[in-house]
Amino acid sequence: MSSATETLKHDAHDDHHHGPAKGIKRWLLTTNHKDIGTLYLWFSFIMFLTGGAMAMVIRAELFQPGLQIVDPQFFNQMTTVHGLIMVFGAVMPAFTGLANWLIPMMIGAPDMALPRMNNWSFWILPFAFLILLSSLFVEGGGPAFGWTFYAPLSTTYSGDSTALFVFSVHIMGISSIMGAINVIVTIWNMRAPGMTWMKMPMFVWTWLITAFLLIAVMPVLAGVVTMVLTDKYFGTSFFNAAGGGDPVMFQHIFWFFGHPEVYIMILPAFGIISHIIPTFARKPLFGYASMVYATASIALLSFIVWAHHMFTTGMPVAAEMFFMFATMLISVPTGVKVFNWVATMWRGAMTFEIPMLFAIAFVILFTIGGLSGLMLAITPVDFQYHDTYFVVAHFHYVLVTGAVFSIMAAAYYWLPKWTGVMFDITLAKWHFWASLISVNVLFFPMHFVGLAGMPRRIPDYALQFADFNKWISIGGFAFGLSQLIFLALLIKACRKQGEPVSDQVWDGAEGLEWEIPSPAPYHTFDTPPVVK
Amino acid sequence: MQPKQSQNPNSRLVVKLVGVVFGMFAFGFALVPLYDVFCDITGINGKTNETAVTYSAPEVDTSRMITVQFITKTTAGMPWKFEARTETVKVHPGELNTVEFYVRNPAIRDIVGQAIPSVSPGTAALYLNKTECFCFNNQPLPSGQEAVMPMQFYVDPQLPEDINFFTVQYTLYDITGTSADVTTESAE
Ligand code: HEM
Ligand SMILES: [Cu+2]
Numbered sequence: 001m002s003s004a005t006e007t008l009k010h011d012a013h014d015d016h017h018h019g020p021a022k023g024i025k026r027w028l029l030t031t032n033h034k035d036i037g038t039l040y041l042w043f044s045f046i047m048f049l050t051g052g053a054m055a056m057v058i059r060a061e062l063f064q065p066g067l068q069i070v071d072p073q074f075f076n077q078m079t080t081v082h083g084l085i086m087v088f089g090a091v092m093p094a095f096t097g098l099a100n101w102l103i104p105m106m107i108g109a110p111d112m113a114l115p116r117m118n119n120w121s122f123w124i125l126p127f128a129f130l131i132l133l134s135s136l137f138v139e140g141g142g143p144a145f146g147w148t149f150y151a152p153l154s155t156t157y158s159g160d161s162t163a164l165f166v167f168s169v170h171i172m173g174i175s176s177i178m179g180a181i182n183v184i185v186t187i188w189n190m191r192a193p194g195m196t197w198m199k200m201p202m203f204v205w206t207w208l209i210t211a212f213l214l215i216a217v218m219p220v221l222a223g224v225v226t227m228v229l230t231d232k233y234f235g236t237s238f239f240n241a242a243g244g245g246d247p248v249m250f251q252h253i254f255w256f257f258g259h260p261e262v263y264i265m266i267l268p269a270f271g272i273i274s275h276i277i278p279t280f281a282r283k284p285l286f287g288y289a290s291m292v293y294a295t296a297s298i299a300l301l302s303f304i305v306w307a308h309h310m311f312t313t314g315m316p317v318a319a320e321m322f323f324m325f326a327t328m329l330i331s332v333p334t335g336v337k338v339f340n341w342v343a344t345m346w347r348g349a350m351t352f353e354i355p356m357l358f359a360i361a362f363v364i365l366f367t368i369g370g371l372s373g374l375m376l377a378i379t380p381v382d383f384q385y386h387d388t389y390f391v392v393a394h395f396h397y398v399l400v401t402g403a404v405f406s407i408m409a410a411a412y413y414w415l416p417k418w419t420g421v422m423f424d425i426t427l428a429k430w431h432f433w434a435s436l437i438s439v440n441v442l443f444f445p446m447h448f449v450g451l452a453g454m455p456r457r458i459p460d461y462a463l464q465f466a467d468f469n470k471w472i473s474i475g476g477f478a479f480g481l482s483q484l485i486f487l488a489l490l491i492k493a494c495r496k497q498g499e500p501v502s503d504q505v506w507d508g509a510e511g512l513e514w515e516i517p518s519p520a521p522y523h524t525f526d527t528p529p530v531v532k
Numbered sequence: 533m534q535p536k537q538s539q540n541p542n543s544r545l546v547v548k549l550v551g552v553v554f555g556m557f558a559f560g561f562a563l564v565p566l567y568d569v570f571c572d573i574t575g576i577n578g579k580t581n582e583t584a585v586t587y588s589a590p591e592v593d594t595s596r597m598i599t600v601q602f603i604t605k606t607t608a609g610m611p612w613k614f615e616a617r618t619e620t621v622k623v624h625p626g627e628l629n630t631v632e633f634y635v636r637n638p639a640i641r642d643i644v645g646q647a648i649p650s651v652s653p654g655t656a657a658l659y660l661n662k663t664e665c666f667c668f669n670n671q672p673l674p675s676g677q678e679a680v681m682p683m684q685f686y687v688d689p690q691l692p693e694d695i696n697f698f699t700v701q702y703t704l705y706d707i708t709g710t711s712a713d714v715t716t717e718s719a720e
Contacts (some may be wrong), residue, residue, distance in 0.1 A: 113542050181549045189541050219553050223560025235710060238564060241648045242607075242705030246579075249567050253560060316576050316655055 019522055028123070031115035032522065033100045034418075039122050040097025041411070045490070047089030047129065048404075052480050054082040059476035061459050065466050075459040076144035077136060083147030087265070088172045089129050091399065094407045095268040096121075096179045099207050102414065103183060105513040105520065106201045108192025108529045113185040121178035128171035135161035135168070146457060148258070151239035151250040155231040166229045173218045180214035183207055192512070194531035198292070201511055202285065205292050206271030209299045213260045213267070216303075221257040224250065248313050255306035263302045265399060267295055269366075269406030270337055273359050275511070276413050277341050280356035281348025282508040287340040294333035301330045311382045320379045327377040331370060338367055353506065354428040358409035361436055362402060369397025372447065387457075390450025396443045408435075408486070415490075416505045420519030421498030427489040434482035441475030578654035580700075583668060585661045592626035593689045600660075600687070601699040602631060610706040611639040612673070614647075617680070625689040633666065633702070636678035644709075645671045647702045656698035659688035667702065 020026045020035065030036060057078045061069045070078070100118065104111055112118050136142035140159035143149070154162060187208050191200070200208075227238040227250075237243025239250045270291075278285045285291065307315060307323040315323075341363050350356070372394040376382050385391060408431075416422050445468040450456075454465045461469065492498070496519075504514045512531075516524050571579060600623060602616035617632040637643055647667040651657035662668075666681035673679060 114546070177553055181546060181553075184549060185542050185545050188545055215549055215552050216556055219555075219557035220560040220563075223557055227561075227564075241650075241703065242646050242707055243710070244582075246567070246571075249564065252567065253563050256563070314578070314652065314654060316574075319576070 029119070031111070031119050033104050033112045033115070033118065034520065034522065036112075036118050036122050037097045037099075037101030038418075040093045040100060043122070043125060044090050044094035044097060044407075045487070047085050047093070049483065049487070050133075051082050051085035051090055052483060054078045054085070055476060056480050058082065059473040062461070062469050063473040064470070065461050065463055067460055070459070072459045073141055073144060076146075076457070077142045079457050080143045080146055080149075081132065081136065084132060084143075084169075085129070086399075087147060087261070088169075088176075089125075091265045091403050091407070092176055093125060095207075095210070095265070096176070098203075098268065098272070098407070098410055098414075099179070099183055101418065102513060103186055103204055103207060104190070105516065105524055106204050106511055107187065107190065107195055108512050108525045108531065109186060109190035110523065110525050110528075112182050113190055114182045117178050118182055121175045121182065124171050125175045128168045128175065131164050131171070132168040135164035138164070148254060149225075149228060150254070151228060151231065151247045154228050155239055158232065162232055163229065166225045169225045170222055173222045176214055177218050180211035180218075183211040184215075187211075192525070192528040192531050198289065199531060201271075202274035202288070202291055203268065203271035206267045206274075206295050209295050210264050210267045213264050213299055213302070217257040217260045217264075220253065221261075224253045224257065227253075248310075251310050251313065252306070255309045256303075258309065259306040260299075260302045262395075262398070263298060265403045266366075267299065269362070269403050270295060272406045272410045272413075273341060273362055276355045276359040276409055277344050277363075279413075279506050279508040279510070280353055280359075281345045281350050283344055283348040285340070286343035286346075287336075290336055291340055294336040297333045298330060301326065301333070305330060308377055308382075311379050312386050324377055324379045328374065331374055334370055338363060338370075354423075354425065354432060355409045355413035355506075357432050358405050358412065361432075362405045362409060365397055365401030365405065365439075369394055369399075369402055372397065384453075385450065387455055388450040389446040389454045389456055392456050393443050393446035393450055396446070400443065401439055405435075411490075413506075414513070415493055416501040417513060417518050417520055419493050419496055419498075420500060421493065421496050422501050423493045423498060424489050427485055427492070431482060431485040431489060434485065435479060438475050438478035438482055442472055442479050443475070445472050445475075574658075576654045578651045578657045580649050580651055580657050580660050581662055584663055584665070587628055587661075587663050587686060590626040590686075590689050592624050594624050596625055596691075597622050597696075598625060598687050598691065599697045601697070602633075603699060603701045604633065604704065605701060606704045607706070610643075610645070610704055612637055612643065612645060612704060612706075614645075614702070614704045616702075623687055625687045625691055628663070628684065628686045630664075630682055630684045633681045633683065634678070635671070635673060635681060635704075637673040637675055640675050642672065642674045642708070644707055645673065645704050646707045647671070647704050650701050650703065652699045652701070653695065656691065656695050659691040659695075660698075660700065661686055661688055670707065 020032065021029065027035065027039060030039075057070060058075065061067075061075055100112065103109075132142075138159075138161045140161065142161050143154070143158065143165040145153035145158055149165070154165075187200070187204060227236070230236040231238050231240060231245075237245040239245050239247045241247065274285055274291060305323060305327045307319065308327045311320060311323070352360075372390065376385055376391065376394055412423065412428060449461075449465045449468045449472075452465065454461050501518050503516065503518050505518060506514075512525075512529060513520070515529070570576075599620055601620045602618060604614045604616050606612055606614050613634075613636045615634050617634055621629060621631060623629050635645070649665075649667050651660055662683065662685045664682060664684040666683060671679070671681065
């Protein structure tokens with residue numbers, strides 16, 4: 001034991017003196033949490049642009065009523081693959097990238113606990129998405145059954161590419177499970193002396209809870225795609241009524257994964273916002289302990305609300321009532337969080353730097369998404385709203401102006417620490433205001449067409465929806481273009497073009513990551529700091 | 533908390549977490565039988581009994597009149613003509629009734645069919661007792677042939693007060709040559 005410890009110490013000591021390796025090998029073989037964080041973040045951004053390009057196809061087709069640009073089968077592939085890429089390729093890897101960069105720096109650890117597994121969990125991801133994207137080119141086209149791959153669409157009525165779809169989802173699942181295990185072990189075992197549970201930064205807390213959600217539900221996703229695979233290719237009848245199965249059961253198993261999954265995509269965002277608002281309000285976070293408990297209760301409740309996605313499947317009234325009230329209950333801890341953010345800003349000495357602008361936009365716009373969620377949770381009205389653009393409006397408010405805005409806020413907030421230079425503030429302002437305006441032109445009118453009955457996932461629509469859809473598409477194109485400003489800004493920042501920044505970067509910033517030099521050295525906290 | 537000496541606690545924790553992962557994978561599959569058991573007990577997915585029950589001759593409740601509607605449907609690719617000879621019957625709970633269904637195979641190949649019943653509202657399913665049904669077995673039908681298939685049932689007198697009408701839908705699947713096709717063995 002003691003000799004093993006010795007060699008370990010020695011190894012760590014050794015690579016301390018080497019900087020990063022040179023060239024492509026640095027990135028392929030790296031076990032450094034900062035390198036891996038950077039890889040995840042760039043990967044996620046590329047996926048964001050890829051999925052975004054598909055959204056542009058969707059909005060181009062929907063610009064006018066009638067079928068004009070793509071055929072309906074291809075339109076369905078676009079909605080499906082757009083959803084899969086944004087969920088599994090853009091939002092989730094971005095949060096994993098942030099976790100890699102930030103968690104060791106925030107808890108005073110030298111690296112993630114399992115660095116070699118870390119390398120694997122990143123490098124299998126590009127293959128998963130290569131497989132998914134290549135499925136678009138096989139005979140018969142890619143998956144066209146929606147990101148929710150309901151049976152029998154994905155079993156009886158799907159094309160030959162389904163095997164590729166299943167395989168790629170398996171790889172994505174394995175990657176995020178490995179990432180989650182790494183996060184848990186790191187937080188559990190590697191906190192600096194004195195960093196007790198209730199001193200952990202909110203981002204670390206929210207990620208810890210997210211990681212538990214991940215290891216609880218990603219295996220269920222793996223199970224349900226496996227059942228789809230065997231139903232389609234090996235003659236089982238999990239979801240096939242003719243063989244004694246039940247297609248509605250698919251939805252139960254899928255949403256048992258699916259609802260916690262939406263919280264996987266928002267809890268780390270809550271953490272990020274809980275760092276940014278105190279910094280620029282120059283006040284400690286209001287109600288830290290209640291934030292921790294609220295996050296934990298949201299995570300627990302997320303396991304008992306799944307059937308709010310299935311109100312129209314003909315459940316008994318008692319079940320409808322149960323899932324309606326359980327869902328509404330989640331808005332209580334969510335409300336606690338919004339209240340705490342607002343209370344943190346209350347009477348603070350606020351300034352409006354770019355990360356703060358994104359954070360405030362997050363608080364307001366995410367709340368709009370939460371409120372439409374609350375409307376959807378009312379069973380009788382969901383019969384009208386279900387499968388309409390109202391649902392599309394709801395989840396884009398929580399996911400784009402929620403999760404994605406929080407990721408952008410995080411990028412702006414920690415980017416100077418990563419690169420050592422201040423990003424181009426003029427470009428950043430353009431990016432913020434262009435995104436803010438266009439995203440609302442894009443998603444707000446979806447509420448109206450949804451309430452008026454426009455169904456989702458259909459390439460054509462009735463004439464009365466034409467005006468709103470024109471505006472929605474214009475908003476969509478503008479939002480897409482605005483992200484190119486962000487791309488330009490990121491390239492500039494990574495080339496270190498900008499004013500050097502201080503270690504603390506932002507006046508009000510607190511936490512271990514602001515005590516190390518900017519840019520953050522390749523190795524940090526080789527000797528753990530002491531947290532008072 | 534000493535990072536560099538934590539290799540052992542790390543692997544212990546990893547083993548536990550991997551255990552959780554496998555446990556949840558198994559749980560996903562365990563949901564399948566659990567779902568069936570749950571639906572069997574509560575009857576909420578509209579599934580009816582899959583093997584014959586014997587008529588227990590309960591007291592007939594002549595004070596109630598229940599309307600039972602029969603509808604039929606064939607899935608995509610199933611060429612049979614399939615219809616209910618009796619579209620609705622009015623029955624007293626407890627009394628034994630027989631209805632008939634007609635099928636014809638117009639295709640040039642022999643086909644094995646399987647009918648799957650589903651009751652709506654789902655809660656009525658528990659109270660529909662079938663003593664004889666073509667849906668208990670595969671139905672092989674040579675090309676060009678026709679058949680009349682009987683179904684015998686009674687409604688449990690315990691049927692909740694608020695249900696006076698329910699629908700039984702039969703969906704007919706072509707299962708020729710699939711693993712569900714057990715025409716060679718006895719399905720009883
Ligand atoms: C107050 C909190 C929330 C409530 C009450 C709520 C409620 C609902 C309900 C009832 C539906 C089903 C609508 C239907 O299909 O008819 C739904 C759909 C959805 N929600 Fe939420 N939600 C909330 C927060 C969130 C959050 C935070 C996220 C993600 C970050 C999210 C993501 C989604 C997604 C992706 C769908 C659509 C899934 C699909 O069918 O493709 N929701 N929500
Ligand atoms: Cu949900």
